[in-house]
Amino acid sequence: xSFMIAGSLEEALTALAAGARPVAGGTDLVVGARQGxxxxxxxxxxxxxLAELTQIEPTDGGIRIGASVTHARLLxxxxxxxxxxxxxxxxxxxxSPSTRNVGTLGGNVMNASPAMDTGAPLMVLGAVAEVQSERxxxxxxxxxxxxxxxxxxxxxxxxxxxxxxxxxxxxxGSAYVRLEYRRAMEIAVVGAAASVTLADDGTISDxxxxxxxxxxxxxxxxxxxxxxxxxxxDAVGAAIAAAVAEAAEPISDLRASDSYxxxxxxxxxxxxxxxxxxxxxxxxxxxxxNRAIGVGASR
Amino acid sequence: MIVSFIxxxxxxxxxxxxxxxxxxxLRDQLELPGSKSxxxxxxxxxxxxxxxxxxxxxxxxxxxxxxxxxxxxxxxxASEGTLHPVQVAMHEAGAVQCGFCTPGIVVAAADLxxxxxxxxxxxIKEAVAGNICRCTGxxxxxxxxxxxxxxxx
Numbered sequence: 001x002s003f004m005i006a007g008s009l010e011e012a013l014t015a016l017a018a019g020a021r022p023v024a025g026g027t028d029l030v031v032g033a034r035q036g037x038x039x040x041x042x043x044x045x046x047x048x049x050l051a052e053l054t055q056i057e058p059t060d061g062g063i064r065i066g067a068s069v070t071h072a073r074l075l076x077x078x079x080x081x082x083x084x085x086x087x088x089x090x091x092x093x094x095x096s097p098s099t100r101n102v103g104t105l106g107g108n109v110m111n112a113s114p115a116m117d118t119g120a121p122l123m124v125l126g127a128v129a130e131v132q133s134e135r136x137x138x139x140x141x142x143x144x145x146x147x148x149x150x151x152x153x154x155x156x157x158x159x160x161x162x163x164x165x166x167x168x169x170x171x172x173g174s175a176y177v178r179l180e181y182r183r184a185m186e187i188a189v190v191g192a193a194a195s196v197t198l199a200d201d202g203t204i205s206d207x208x209x210x211x212x213x214x215x216x217x218x219x220x221x222x223x224x225x226x227x228x229x230x231x232x233x234d235a236v237g238a239a240i241a242a243a244v245a246e247a248a249e250p251i252s253d254l255r256a257s258d259s260y261x262x263x264x265x266x267x268x269x270x271x272x273x274x275x276x277x278x279x280x281x282x283x284x285x286x287x288x289x290n291r292a293i294g295v296g297a298s299r
Numbered sequence: 300m301i302v303s304f305i306x307x308x309x310x311x312x313x314x315x316x317x318x319x320x321x322x323x324x325l326r327d328q329l330e331l332p333g334s335k336s337x338x339x340x341x342x343x344x345x346x347x348x349x350x351x352x353x354x355x356x357x358x359x360x361x362x363x364x365x366x367x368x369x370x371x372x373x374x375x376x377a378s379e380g381t382l383h384p385v386q387v388a389m390h391e392a393g394a395v396q397c398g399f400c401t402p403g404i405v406v407a408a409a410d411l412x413x414x415x416x417x418x419x420x421x422x423i424k425e426a427v428a429g430n431i432c433r434c435t436g437x438x439x440x441x442x443x444x445x446x447x448x449x450x451x452x
Contacts (some may be wrong), residue, residue, distance in 0.1 A: 001318050002364045003300065026359045030320075031340045034358075040318050046364050072353075096429020099341060101353040102360075184341055184428030298413070 002043040009052055009161065016157045017047035017134045019214065022180070024048040024068050025102035027095065028111045033224070048104070055163060056080070062166040064130075067159070071118075071250025074105060083286055084165055084267040085279055086121035086174035086193045086272075092288035093117050093176075096184050109145070112152050119146070119218035120193035123175045123210035124164060130162040146217035172197040173279025175289045176210070177272040179264050181255075188213045189256050189267040190256065191250070192244065194272035196233065198280045204228040209240065209273065212247035214265050220246045221269075233277030240273050241266030271295060304365045306331065307375030314346045315362050322346045322357035324365075325372060333373040333402045344430035347374045347403035356409045356429075376409050384447050385409045392443035396434035404430045408444050411434035423448065 004020070006012035016022065021041040023029050025048065033040040047053060053068035056077055063079060074080050076092035081088045094100055094108075094117050108118045109129055116185050118131075119142070128139045131154050154160065178191040191212030199205040207228045210220045221244055228236045250261035275289045286292045303312045306329060313324045320339075325331045325348070335345035339358045349371040352439065357372075376383045382390070385408040395401050399429040404427055405423065411418055411426035423444045 001300075003314070003318070003361065005366060010395055023361070023364075026361060026364075030359045030361065034340050046361075046363075048364075095341070096344065097356050097426060097427045098344060098347060098356045102355055184368075184425075238340065259406075 001048070004044070005046045008052055009050055009159075009175050012045050012047050012050065013134050013157070013159060015034040015043075015088045015160055019043055020045040022047045022159055022276055025070070025103045027099050027103040028107060028113075035270060047159070048102075053106070055145060057087060057094045059164065060071060062164065065105055065163045065165070067109075067163070068104045069106075071095075071100035071103050071105070071108075075100070075287060077231075083122070083168045084125055084174065085287065085289075086124060086195065086276070087118060087174040089176040089288040089290070090117035090178075090193070091098075093178055093180070093186070093290060094183075097280045099185075107118050109142075109163065110152060110154065110160045112148075112150050114149050114215060114217050115188045116190075116218065117176065117191060118180060118189055119166075119210065120210035120212045121174065122165075123218055123220050124193045124195040124208045125150040126166045127159050127163050131158040132161045133261065142218070161172070169197045171199075171280050172206075173276045173281070175272045175275035175279060175285070177268045177275065177293075177295050178290055179268055179295070187255075187290050190214055190248075190250070190268055192260050192269035192272045193264055194269065196202075196228070196273060196276040196280050198233075198277065202281070203230050203232055204236065204277065207273065207276070209244060209247060209269050211244065211265055211269065214250040214261055216249075219247065228273070233274060235274060237270035241270045244269040268295070300357050302363050302366050306372060313362065314419055319362050320358050321348070321350075321360040321362045321370070324362040324368075325357060330371050334406075335399055336380060336391055337399065342431070343400070344403040344407065344427075345400050347406040348409060348429065349406065354407055357394070358379060371382060371406075372384050373406050374390050374449045376405055376447045381410055383409050384450070385412060387445065388447045389440065389442040392439050392446065394436065394443040396441040400430055400432045400434075402430070408447075411444075412451075418444075439446075 020043040053066040071091040172194040176193040179189040180186040197206040245266040250258045337345040341356040341359045
Protein backbone atom coordinates (compact mmCIF):
# COMPACT_ATOMS: atom_id res chain seq x y z
CA UNK A 1 0.00 0.00 0.00
CA SER A 2 1.22 3.48 -0.81
CA PHE A 3 -0.40 6.53 0.71
CA MET A 4 0.68 10.13 0.25
CA ILE A 5 -0.77 13.31 1.71
CA ALA A 6 -0.33 15.74 -1.17
CA GLY A 7 1.45 18.93 -0.16
CA SER A 8 0.59 20.73 -3.38
CA LEU A 9 -1.72 20.32 -6.36
CA GLU A 10 1.30 19.55 -8.55
CA GLU A 11 2.31 16.74 -6.22
CA ALA A 12 -1.23 15.34 -6.36
CA LEU A 13 -1.33 15.47 -10.17
CA THR A 14 2.06 13.76 -10.40
CA ALA A 15 0.80 10.99 -8.14
CA LEU A 16 -2.34 10.57 -10.26
CA ALA A 17 -0.24 10.39 -13.44
CA ALA A 18 1.75 7.60 -11.76
CA GLY A 19 -1.44 5.64 -11.10
CA ALA A 20 -2.57 6.79 -7.64
CA ARG A 21 -6.27 7.40 -6.94
CA PRO A 22 -7.42 10.52 -5.07
CA VAL A 23 -9.17 10.40 -1.69
CA ALA A 24 -10.69 13.24 0.32
CA GLY A 25 -13.48 12.39 2.75
CA GLY A 26 -13.48 8.64 2.11
CA THR A 27 -17.27 8.51 2.32
CA ASP A 28 -17.54 6.79 -1.08
CA LEU A 29 -14.11 5.21 -1.63
CA VAL A 30 -13.66 3.65 1.81
CA VAL A 31 -17.35 2.73 2.13
CA GLY A 32 -17.26 1.12 -1.33
CA ALA A 33 -14.27 -0.96 -0.30
CA ARG A 34 -15.97 -2.10 2.91
CA GLN A 35 -19.11 -3.04 1.00
CA GLY A 36 -17.01 -5.06 -1.43
CA UNK A 37 -17.94 -2.91 -4.46
CA UNK A 38 -14.30 -2.26 -5.33
CA UNK A 39 -11.13 -2.97 -3.38
CA UNK A 40 -9.29 0.02 -1.97
CA UNK A 41 -6.71 1.16 -4.54
CA UNK A 42 -3.18 0.14 -3.59
CA UNK A 43 -1.88 3.65 -4.23
CA UNK A 44 -3.74 6.63 -2.78
CA UNK A 45 -3.10 10.35 -2.64
CA UNK A 46 -4.99 12.43 -0.07
CA UNK A 47 -6.13 15.77 -1.50
CA UNK A 48 -8.30 17.09 1.34
CA UNK A 49 -5.59 19.31 2.82
CA LEU A 50 -4.78 21.25 -0.35
CA ALA A 51 -5.68 24.86 0.43
CA GLU A 52 -6.32 25.65 -3.25
CA LEU A 53 -9.09 23.04 -3.33
CA THR A 54 -10.91 24.25 -0.24
CA GLN A 55 -11.77 27.82 -1.27
CA ILE A 56 -15.12 29.35 -2.21
CA GLU A 57 -14.22 32.44 -4.17
CA PRO A 58 -15.94 34.97 -6.44
CA THR A 59 -14.92 34.95 -10.10
CA ASP A 60 -15.52 37.44 -12.93
CA GLY A 61 -18.67 35.63 -13.96
CA GLY A 62 -19.84 33.96 -10.77
CA ILE A 63 -18.36 31.75 -8.10
CA ARG A 64 -15.73 29.00 -7.92
CA ILE A 65 -16.12 26.21 -5.37
CA GLY A 66 -12.99 24.17 -4.68
CA ALA A 67 -13.46 20.43 -5.13
CA SER A 68 -12.57 19.69 -1.49
CA VAL A 69 -15.17 22.07 -0.02
CA THR A 70 -17.27 19.97 2.33
CA HIS A 71 -21.06 19.66 2.42
CA ALA A 72 -21.00 21.17 5.93
CA ARG A 73 -19.38 24.28 4.49
CA LEU A 74 -21.77 24.51 1.52
CA LEU A 75 -24.87 24.49 3.69
CA UNK A 76 -23.63 27.40 5.83
CA UNK A 77 -21.73 29.52 3.31
CA UNK A 78 -23.62 32.85 3.04
CA UNK A 79 -23.19 33.19 -0.73
CA UNK A 80 -24.25 29.61 -1.44
CA UNK A 81 -27.28 29.94 0.84
CA UNK A 82 -28.41 33.27 -0.58
CA UNK A 83 -27.61 32.87 -4.30
CA UNK A 84 -27.20 29.15 -4.99
CA UNK A 85 -29.77 27.93 -2.50
CA UNK A 86 -30.60 24.62 -4.20
CA UNK A 87 -27.01 23.52 -3.61
CA UNK A 88 -27.31 24.35 0.10
CA UNK A 89 -30.65 22.47 0.23
CA UNK A 90 -28.92 19.40 -1.18
CA UNK A 91 -25.78 19.62 0.96
CA UNK A 92 -27.94 19.83 4.08
CA UNK A 93 -29.63 16.51 3.22
CA UNK A 94 -26.47 14.50 2.62
CA UNK A 95 -25.75 11.72 5.14
CA SER A 96 -25.29 12.88 8.72
CA PRO A 97 -23.24 15.65 10.38
CA SER A 98 -20.21 13.32 10.26
CA THR A 99 -20.69 12.62 6.55
CA ARG A 100 -21.11 16.31 5.75
CA ASN A 101 -17.99 17.24 7.74
CA VAL A 102 -15.75 15.17 5.48
CA GLY A 103 -17.71 14.52 2.25
CA THR A 104 -16.74 16.95 -0.52
CA LEU A 105 -18.47 18.50 -3.52
CA GLY A 106 -15.76 17.29 -5.90
CA GLY A 107 -16.03 13.78 -4.50
CA ASN A 108 -19.79 13.84 -4.91
CA VAL A 109 -19.52 15.03 -8.53
CA MET A 110 -16.81 12.55 -9.53
CA ASN A 111 -18.45 9.60 -7.78
CA ALA A 112 -21.20 10.18 -10.36
CA SER A 113 -24.00 8.47 -8.49
CA PRO A 114 -27.32 8.97 -10.32
CA ALA A 115 -28.87 9.50 -6.87
CA MET A 116 -26.38 12.17 -5.71
CA ASP A 117 -28.10 15.12 -4.07
CA THR A 118 -25.80 17.95 -5.22
CA GLY A 119 -25.90 16.99 -8.91
CA ALA A 120 -29.36 18.23 -9.90
CA PRO A 121 -28.82 21.60 -8.17
CA LEU A 122 -25.46 22.03 -9.92
CA MET A 123 -27.14 21.30 -13.25
CA VAL A 124 -29.95 23.85 -12.90
CA LEU A 125 -27.42 26.41 -11.66
CA GLY A 126 -25.37 25.92 -14.84
CA ALA A 127 -22.25 24.48 -13.22
CA VAL A 128 -19.18 23.28 -15.08
CA ALA A 129 -16.42 21.11 -13.61
CA GLU A 130 -12.76 22.12 -13.82
CA VAL A 131 -10.56 19.07 -14.25
CA GLN A 132 -6.80 19.16 -14.24
CA SER A 133 -3.95 16.78 -14.97
CA GLU A 134 -0.24 17.13 -15.69
CA ARG A 135 -1.34 17.49 -19.32
CA UNK A 136 -3.34 20.65 -18.61
CA UNK A 137 -6.67 21.98 -17.44
CA UNK A 138 -10.13 21.93 -19.01
CA UNK A 139 -13.73 22.61 -18.14
CA UNK A 140 -16.47 20.05 -18.72
CA UNK A 141 -20.24 20.50 -18.78
CA UNK A 142 -21.83 18.20 -16.25
CA UNK A 143 -23.99 16.64 -18.96
CA UNK A 144 -20.76 15.59 -20.72
CA UNK A 145 -19.00 14.59 -17.49
CA UNK A 146 -21.54 12.06 -16.24
CA UNK A 147 -21.73 9.11 -18.62
CA UNK A 148 -23.39 6.46 -16.45
CA UNK A 149 -23.77 5.21 -12.88
CA UNK A 150 -20.36 5.80 -11.27
CA UNK A 151 -18.90 6.68 -14.68
CA UNK A 152 -17.41 9.97 -15.87
CA UNK A 153 -15.68 11.09 -19.05
CA UNK A 154 -12.67 12.27 -17.01
CA UNK A 155 -9.41 10.44 -17.69
CA UNK A 156 -7.82 8.44 -14.90
CA UNK A 157 -5.08 11.04 -14.33
CA UNK A 158 -7.52 13.97 -14.23
CA UNK A 159 -8.54 15.51 -10.91
CA UNK A 160 -11.67 17.60 -10.42
CA UNK A 161 -10.24 20.77 -8.83
CA UNK A 162 -13.31 23.03 -8.76
CA UNK A 163 -16.91 23.58 -9.75
CA UNK A 164 -17.67 26.90 -11.45
CA UNK A 165 -21.12 28.47 -11.23
CA UNK A 166 -22.27 31.53 -13.21
CA UNK A 167 -23.74 34.57 -11.44
CA UNK A 168 -27.44 34.40 -10.77
CA UNK A 169 -29.91 36.59 -12.65
CA UNK A 170 -31.92 39.22 -10.74
CA UNK A 171 -35.22 37.91 -9.30
CA UNK A 172 -34.10 34.29 -9.46
CA GLY A 173 -34.32 31.48 -6.95
CA SER A 174 -33.55 27.78 -6.73
CA ALA A 175 -34.51 24.79 -4.63
CA TYR A 176 -33.83 21.06 -4.30
CA VAL A 177 -36.53 18.73 -3.00
CA ARG A 178 -35.91 15.06 -2.25
CA LEU A 179 -38.26 12.19 -1.58
CA GLU A 180 -36.83 10.28 1.36
CA TYR A 181 -37.98 7.52 3.69
CA ARG A 182 -35.98 8.82 6.65
CA ARG A 183 -34.31 12.09 7.52
CA ALA A 184 -30.67 11.08 7.95
CA MET A 185 -28.24 8.67 6.26
CA GLU A 186 -30.65 8.57 3.36
CA ILE A 187 -30.23 8.37 -0.39
CA ALA A 188 -32.75 10.06 -2.67
CA VAL A 189 -35.65 7.83 -3.67
CA VAL A 190 -36.07 10.57 -6.26
CA GLY A 191 -35.09 14.24 -6.20
CA ALA A 192 -35.66 17.38 -8.23
CA ALA A 193 -33.92 20.73 -8.44
CA ALA A 194 -35.43 23.84 -10.00
CA SER A 195 -34.19 27.27 -10.91
CA VAL A 196 -36.75 29.99 -11.64
CA THR A 197 -36.35 33.59 -12.80
CA LEU A 198 -39.29 35.96 -12.52
CA ALA A 199 -40.25 38.89 -14.76
CA ASP A 200 -41.37 42.21 -13.23
CA ASP A 201 -45.03 41.19 -13.51
CA GLY A 202 -44.43 38.05 -11.43
CA THR A 203 -44.63 35.61 -14.32
CA ILE A 204 -41.80 33.18 -14.98
CA SER A 205 -39.28 34.41 -17.56
CA ASP A 206 -36.84 31.49 -17.40
CA UNK A 207 -36.29 28.25 -15.57
CA UNK A 208 -34.84 24.79 -15.52
CA UNK A 209 -35.41 21.46 -13.77
CA UNK A 210 -33.00 18.55 -13.18
CA UNK A 211 -33.69 15.17 -11.61
CA UNK A 212 -31.96 12.69 -9.29
CA UNK A 213 -32.37 8.91 -9.20
CA UNK A 214 -34.61 8.49 -12.26
CA UNK A 215 -32.00 7.79 -14.97
CA UNK A 216 -28.44 6.39 -15.30
CA UNK A 217 -27.15 9.91 -14.55
CA UNK A 218 -28.57 13.16 -13.20
CA UNK A 219 -30.64 14.58 -16.09
CA UNK A 220 -31.89 18.01 -17.03
CA UNK A 221 -35.45 18.09 -18.39
CA UNK A 222 -35.73 19.56 -21.88
CA UNK A 223 -38.31 22.21 -22.71
CA UNK A 224 -38.99 23.37 -19.14
CA UNK A 225 -38.16 27.03 -19.85
CA UNK A 226 -40.65 27.15 -22.72
CA UNK A 227 -43.27 25.37 -20.63
CA UNK A 228 -43.05 27.91 -17.79
CA UNK A 229 -42.33 31.16 -19.65
CA UNK A 230 -45.08 33.77 -19.35
CA UNK A 231 -47.02 31.84 -16.72
CA UNK A 232 -47.46 32.59 -13.03
CA UNK A 233 -45.63 30.06 -10.80
CA ASP A 234 -48.94 28.87 -9.32
CA ALA A 235 -50.15 27.80 -12.77
CA VAL A 236 -47.30 25.55 -13.93
CA GLY A 237 -47.17 22.73 -11.36
CA ALA A 238 -49.27 20.15 -13.20
CA ALA A 239 -47.52 20.77 -16.53
CA ILE A 240 -44.10 20.49 -14.90
CA ALA A 241 -45.04 17.26 -13.15
CA ALA A 242 -46.28 15.78 -16.44
CA ALA A 243 -43.17 16.84 -18.40
CA VAL A 244 -40.87 15.51 -15.70
CA ALA A 245 -42.66 12.16 -15.46
CA GLU A 246 -42.33 11.88 -19.24
CA ALA A 247 -38.57 12.64 -19.15
CA ALA A 248 -37.79 10.23 -16.30
CA GLU A 249 -36.43 6.76 -17.12
CA PRO A 250 -36.52 5.19 -13.67
CA ILE A 251 -35.72 1.63 -12.68
CA SER A 252 -37.41 -0.53 -10.06
CA ASP A 253 -35.27 -1.58 -7.13
CA LEU A 254 -35.73 -2.34 -3.46
CA ARG A 255 -36.24 1.34 -2.70
CA ALA A 256 -39.08 2.06 -5.13
CA SER A 257 -40.80 0.82 -8.26
CA ASP A 258 -40.33 2.56 -11.60
CA SER A 259 -43.94 3.75 -11.70
CA TYR A 260 -43.73 5.14 -8.16
CA UNK A 261 -40.52 6.98 -9.03
CA UNK A 262 -42.02 8.35 -12.25
CA UNK A 263 -45.01 9.74 -10.38
CA UNK A 264 -43.20 11.11 -7.32
CA UNK A 265 -40.39 12.79 -9.25
CA UNK A 266 -43.07 14.91 -10.94
CA UNK A 267 -44.46 15.86 -7.53
CA UNK A 268 -40.98 16.74 -6.24
CA UNK A 269 -40.27 18.82 -9.35
CA UNK A 270 -43.50 20.81 -8.99
CA UNK A 271 -42.63 21.50 -5.34
CA UNK A 272 -39.08 22.50 -6.27
CA UNK A 273 -40.40 24.94 -8.89
CA UNK A 274 -42.83 26.38 -6.35
CA UNK A 275 -40.12 26.85 -3.71
CA UNK A 276 -37.67 28.29 -6.25
CA UNK A 277 -40.29 30.78 -7.45
CA UNK A 278 -41.12 31.83 -3.90
CA UNK A 279 -37.44 32.38 -3.20
CA UNK A 280 -37.14 34.33 -6.46
CA UNK A 281 -39.96 36.57 -5.22
CA UNK A 282 -37.98 37.27 -2.06
CA UNK A 283 -39.64 34.87 0.37
CA UNK A 284 -37.28 33.38 2.96
CA UNK A 285 -37.55 29.59 2.93
CA UNK A 286 -34.95 28.08 5.22
CA UNK A 287 -32.41 25.46 4.14
CA UNK A 288 -33.06 22.62 3.54
CA UNK A 289 -36.38 23.25 1.84
CA ASN A 290 -37.40 19.64 2.62
CA ARG A 291 -37.69 20.53 6.29
CA ALA A 292 -39.16 23.99 5.66
CA ILE A 293 -42.10 22.73 3.60
CA GLY A 294 -42.47 19.33 5.23
CA VAL A 295 -41.48 17.08 2.34
CA GLY A 296 -40.27 13.59 3.01
CA ALA A 297 -39.87 11.81 6.30
CA SER A 298 -41.62 13.33 9.27
CA ARG A 299 -39.96 13.51 12.67
CA MET B 300 4.34 3.57 7.53
CA ILE B 301 4.53 5.58 10.75
CA VAL B 302 1.72 7.95 11.68
CA SER B 303 1.88 10.48 14.51
CA PHE B 304 -0.99 12.49 15.92
CA ILE B 305 -2.42 13.78 19.18
CA UNK B 306 -5.14 11.85 21.01
CA UNK B 307 -6.89 13.41 23.99
CA UNK B 308 -3.93 15.74 24.49
CA UNK B 309 -1.17 13.15 24.20
CA UNK B 310 1.15 12.65 21.27
CA UNK B 311 0.98 9.10 19.89
CA UNK B 312 2.73 7.16 17.16
CA UNK B 313 1.51 4.04 15.41
CA UNK B 314 2.93 1.80 12.73
CA UNK B 315 0.51 0.77 10.01
CA UNK B 316 1.24 -1.55 7.12
CA UNK B 317 -2.24 -1.92 5.63
CA UNK B 318 -4.97 0.63 4.92
CA UNK B 319 -6.46 0.36 8.41
CA UNK B 320 -8.84 2.94 9.78
CA UNK B 321 -8.17 5.45 12.52
CA UNK B 322 -10.77 3.48 14.50
CA UNK B 323 -8.71 0.27 14.32
CA UNK B 324 -5.56 2.09 15.44
CA LEU B 325 -7.40 3.74 18.36
CA ARG B 326 -8.89 0.45 19.51
CA ASP B 327 -6.18 -2.08 18.72
CA GLN B 328 -2.93 -0.16 19.11
CA LEU B 329 -3.68 2.78 21.41
CA GLU B 330 -5.84 0.94 23.96
CA LEU B 331 -8.78 3.30 23.47
CA PRO B 332 -11.72 0.90 22.93
CA GLY B 333 -14.41 3.46 23.83
CA SER B 334 -15.05 4.21 20.16
CA LYS B 335 -17.04 1.21 18.97
CA SER B 336 -16.64 -0.74 15.76
CA UNK B 337 -20.03 -1.69 14.34
CA UNK B 338 -21.08 -0.96 10.76
CA UNK B 339 -17.62 0.20 9.56
CA UNK B 340 -19.40 2.08 6.76
CA UNK B 341 -20.03 5.47 8.31
CA UNK B 342 -23.71 4.62 8.79
CA UNK B 343 -24.12 4.10 12.52
CA UNK B 344 -21.95 6.67 14.32
CA UNK B 345 -20.76 4.32 17.06
CA UNK B 346 -17.15 5.26 16.22
CA UNK B 347 -17.74 9.04 16.34
CA UNK B 348 -14.63 11.05 17.26
CA UNK B 349 -13.58 14.66 16.82
CA UNK B 350 -10.83 15.05 14.21
CA UNK B 351 -9.31 18.52 14.31
CA UNK B 352 -12.54 19.63 15.96
CA UNK B 353 -14.93 18.12 13.40
CA UNK B 354 -17.24 15.21 14.19
CA UNK B 355 -16.28 12.25 11.98
CA UNK B 356 -16.73 8.50 11.81
CA UNK B 357 -13.29 7.12 12.70
CA UNK B 358 -14.03 4.00 10.63
CA UNK B 359 -13.89 6.10 7.42
CA UNK B 360 -10.68 7.95 8.27
CA UNK B 361 -7.62 6.14 7.02
CA UNK B 362 -5.18 6.04 9.91
CA UNK B 363 -2.34 7.40 7.78
CA UNK B 364 -4.50 10.41 6.89
CA UNK B 365 -4.62 11.40 10.59
CA UNK B 366 -0.94 12.40 10.42
CA UNK B 367 -0.43 15.61 12.40
CA UNK B 368 -4.09 15.79 13.45
CA UNK B 369 -5.67 16.27 16.84
CA UNK B 370 -8.15 13.57 17.82
CA UNK B 371 -10.58 13.60 20.72
CA UNK B 372 -12.28 10.33 21.57
CA UNK B 373 -15.00 9.52 24.08
CA UNK B 374 -12.22 8.82 26.59
CA UNK B 375 -11.29 12.50 26.33
CA UNK B 376 -14.77 13.95 26.84
CA ALA B 377 -14.69 13.93 30.66
CA SER B 378 -12.03 16.19 32.13
CA GLU B 379 -10.02 15.60 35.31
CA GLY B 380 -12.43 12.95 36.49
CA THR B 381 -15.44 15.24 36.03
CA LEU B 382 -18.05 13.92 33.63
CA HIS B 383 -19.22 16.13 30.77
CA PRO B 384 -22.77 17.46 31.36
CA VAL B 385 -23.92 15.23 28.50
CA GLN B 386 -22.57 12.15 30.28
CA VAL B 387 -24.21 13.18 33.57
CA ALA B 388 -27.55 13.81 31.86
CA MET B 389 -27.53 10.51 29.98
CA HIS B 390 -26.66 8.67 33.17
CA GLU B 391 -29.41 10.37 35.16
CA ALA B 392 -32.04 9.94 32.45
CA GLY B 393 -31.21 6.25 31.97
CA ALA B 394 -30.51 7.04 28.35
CA VAL B 395 -28.43 3.88 27.97
CA GLN B 396 -29.78 0.48 27.06
CA CYS B 397 -27.22 -1.96 25.66
CA GLY B 398 -24.73 0.93 25.64
CA PHE B 399 -23.09 0.21 22.31
CA CYS B 400 -24.16 3.49 20.68
CA THR B 401 -23.58 5.51 23.86
CA PRO B 402 -19.93 6.56 23.30
CA GLY B 403 -20.72 7.87 19.82
CA ILE B 404 -23.76 9.75 21.05
CA VAL B 405 -21.73 11.26 23.91
CA VAL B 406 -19.12 12.52 21.44
CA ALA B 407 -21.70 13.89 18.97
CA ALA B 408 -23.73 15.55 21.73
CA ALA B 409 -20.67 16.98 23.51
CA ASP B 410 -19.63 18.46 20.17
CA LEU B 411 -23.08 20.04 19.79
CA UNK B 412 -23.13 21.55 23.28
CA UNK B 413 -19.56 22.80 22.97
CA UNK B 414 -20.64 24.75 19.87
CA UNK B 415 -24.15 25.75 21.03
CA UNK B 416 -25.02 25.53 24.74
CA UNK B 417 -28.78 25.91 24.17
CA UNK B 418 -29.81 23.94 21.09
CA UNK B 419 -33.46 23.34 20.22
CA UNK B 420 -34.93 19.84 20.16
CA UNK B 421 -34.70 19.86 16.36
CA UNK B 422 -31.03 20.82 16.55
CA ILE B 423 -30.41 18.06 19.11
CA LYS B 424 -32.05 15.47 16.84
CA GLU B 425 -30.09 16.70 13.84
CA ALA B 426 -26.80 16.58 15.79
CA VAL B 427 -27.25 12.90 16.67
CA ALA B 428 -28.94 11.98 13.38
CA GLY B 429 -25.88 9.97 12.36
CA ASN B 430 -25.94 7.88 15.53
CA ILE B 431 -28.09 4.78 15.40
CA CYS B 432 -29.38 3.22 18.63
CA ARG B 433 -30.27 -0.35 17.78
CA CYS B 434 -32.27 -0.63 21.02
CA THR B 435 -34.30 2.30 19.60
CA GLY B 436 -33.93 4.12 22.91
CA UNK B 437 -34.12 7.53 21.28
CA UNK B 438 -36.77 9.01 23.57
CA UNK B 439 -34.59 8.88 26.68
CA UNK B 440 -31.52 10.05 24.74
CA UNK B 441 -33.30 13.12 23.37
CA UNK B 442 -34.87 13.88 26.77
CA UNK B 443 -31.43 13.66 28.41
CA UNK B 444 -29.95 16.08 25.89
CA UNK B 445 -32.94 18.41 26.19
CA UNK B 446 -32.29 18.53 29.94
CA UNK B 447 -28.71 19.71 29.29
CA UNK B 448 -30.05 22.47 27.05
CA UNK B 449 -32.75 23.35 29.59
CA UNK B 450 -30.29 23.74 32.43
CA UNK B 451 -28.24 26.14 30.38
CA UNK B 452 -31.14 28.33 29.25
